Amino acid sequence: MVKLIDFIDSSYFSHIMLVFIAVLFIVRPLGLPVVVSEQTKSFIDVIESLKPGSNILIQYDVTVAMYPSTGIPTEIMLRHVMEHPFNVMIVSGGPEGPKLLEQFLGGKGNYNIQEMKGRVYGQDHVYLGYIAGGETMYVSLGSNVHGTVVKDYYGTPIDDLPMMNKINTYKDIDLVIICEAGSDQIDGSVRVWATTYGRKLIADIGSSQYTATLVYYPQLVKGIINGVKGGAEYEYSKGKPGPNIAGSDPLTGLLFLNVGLIILGNILYYSKKRGIIK
């Protein structure tokens, strides 16, 4: 009995349970209902309220380590944006962004952009690649796009790209979408785009960033996608079940496991403390 309790109290038990619950819900999903939050609904509404031909800047700062939490939900957003007749300018403030986005633009993502007919690179979407400098770079980009970036990711001078003739300063950008997974990047992005330049801003962020972003909602950040949970709500709203909805069941299962382990841990702790278990 004591050995069993010690085993339950050890980290091995929680690790075994974590793997077991995840596998169980992947193999046998329960199909738990997806409730679309106000933040996700606002996010979609902001995109759909834009006029055709609007210019969108996507700040793609996704990292390899956080790709499951931010990158996969970002794919449904990119697909949604690309389905509309918007001019999409994408830029990465982190060196890991280009490789990840290259996969999506190259048709290797969960949502294949190559399937979307009528999208022509340079005319309705441009990828500027990685630009160093963080917040300072974004301020510079907003004040003078052509002065900050000379060539796009593929080495083409941006003056040769027809779409870029329509975008010179922040005044030409109708919407900024932040895709971030980092720890404190959201504050800098809000300072630049919402406060300094007064642009409409929405954020597609990892779950660990959700609380930090929520403080700006709805004053400065008009909509939020909260990691895989937000991605699942997005897919549900658009009627396109994908990897985010598939992941929501196991994640809910893991959260229930977490709550169960906290309760069990407390029972064992107080039982030992009061001498019920010796």
Add this chain to the structure above:
Amino acid sequence: MSDIIGIIIAATLTLIALSQLFKYTRIYRIAEMSSIAAVVANTTVVAVITIITKSYTPQLIIPTILGLSYFSLFAGKYRWISRYPIAIMVGVGTGITLRAILQSQFIEQIIATIKVFTTFEPFNFINALILAAGVISGLTMYTFTDKYSKELNAVRIIGRVFLFIAMGTLFATSVYGDYTLAYNRIKFILDFFTGKLF
């Protein structure tokens, strides 16, 4: 073929990384170092390519010179040169941040707290009251001038509860993010063994 090799390497490294849940081994260290090395290598290559492809333009000559000046740190006698780019970066960075920090993280937050009182819907009004109570009581936690007042201490206790709730939410969302990563890797391994990746 290269995709298949990549998938096999990724699956092997994932299994090695997951082995750390049960025992910390040397082979886990190899997987850990490989991961860090891959990110550093990617960062270096992307940075070098960026410099090569984007710096050969007149308007980027001065920034490139300033960037290269950083390397004077390694040339003992001339390391003073590196102070100039550092001073410029710190100065510009601080100026840009300070310009907007007051507005976004102070004034806008106060406006958001007050603005919710303008709503006349019952539930929103209750939400507004809770928010205001949380902000005011939370702020008293950082007031150190009235230490022995019983009334203020009572408000501080309420503030502490609000701060605990806020920190609990922060921790919970962080755990959710970590579970996303764990789930993704477990699914990858399952897909690998069931052949869905090939």
